[in-house]
Amino acid sequence: MAGPINHIVFDIGKVLIHYDPNLPYLRLIPDEDERRWFFANVCTHEWNLEQDRGRPWSEAEALLIEKFPEREEQIRAFRQYWPEMVPYAYDDSVRIMEGLIDEGRDVTMLTNFAADTFRHAREMYPFLNKPRGVTVSGEIELIKPDREIYEKHAEHFGLDPAATIFIDDSPANVEGARAAGWQAVHFTDADRLRQDLASFGIDT
Numbered sequence: 001m002a003g004p005i006n007h008i009v010f011d012i013g014k015v016l017i018h019y020d021p022n023l024p025y026l027r028l029i030p031d032e033d034e035r036r037w038f039f040a041n042v043c044t045h046e047w048n049l050e051q052d053r054g055r056p057w058s059e060a061e062a063l064l065i066e067k068f069p070e071r072e073e074q075i076r077a078f079r080q081y082w083p084e085m086v087p088y089a090y091d092d093s094v095r096i097m098e099g100l101i102d103e104g105r106d107v108t109m110l111t112n113f114a115a116d117t118f119r120h121a122r123e124m125y126p127f128l129n130k131p132r133g134v135t136v137s138g139e140i141e142l143i144k145p146d147r148e149i150y151e152k153h154a155e156h157f158g159l160d161p162a163a164t165i166f167i168d169d170s171p172a173n174v175e176g177a178r179a180a181g182w183q184a185v186h187f188t189d190a191d192r193l194r195q196d197l198a199s200f201g202i203d204t
Contacts, residue, residue: 004163010110017121025077053143096204111135112143112173114138165184167193168187
């Protein structure tokens with residue numbers, strides 16, 4: 001049986017705010033097959049992940065433009081129209097987080113996010129400023145699910161790993177937290193999150 005939870009750590013994308021890189025490209029590349037090809041071969045998930053790891057956008061864009069010069073406008077559009085990729089917050093999840101903060105619980109955030117887009121996200125969604133603090137992968141050049149980012153977060157914020165619960169939509173990131181000695185739950189929706197937190201003695 002796990003001991004008491006003293007620290008609650010939230011992921012952000014697809015837990016607190018919606019993220020879908022396809023959204024602006026529904027307009028920019030209307031053809032579904034072409035759009036699918038573009039994300040599979042040009043602005044891939046793996047390419048974007050390197051910005052989360054700290055690679056500057058200028059370098060990331062130049063890399064692809066050299067390889068796909070005919071796609072320059074569409075490549076630059078990824079950063080240009082990034083705000084359209086995060087169009088709304090998950091209000092129920094945000095209420096849970098804010099309620100925990102209001103109760104006096106220790107809440108922080110740990111996210112894979114490019115440094116500059118995270119600054120923009122904080123302007124768009126002020127509730128991201130309410131937790132005690134945040135570890136942003138792009139700022140420290142470490143990324144989930146690597147064990148080191150969890151250890152860095154725990155060290156920086158003075159967390160006891162065994163008394164910490166992490167909430168993330170990615171099963172790999174959940175397993176990464178557990179490998180670092182944290183408790184962790186896989187986020188699917190707010191109702192399930194309430195149930196998961198209750199199983200750890202945390203009422204919401």
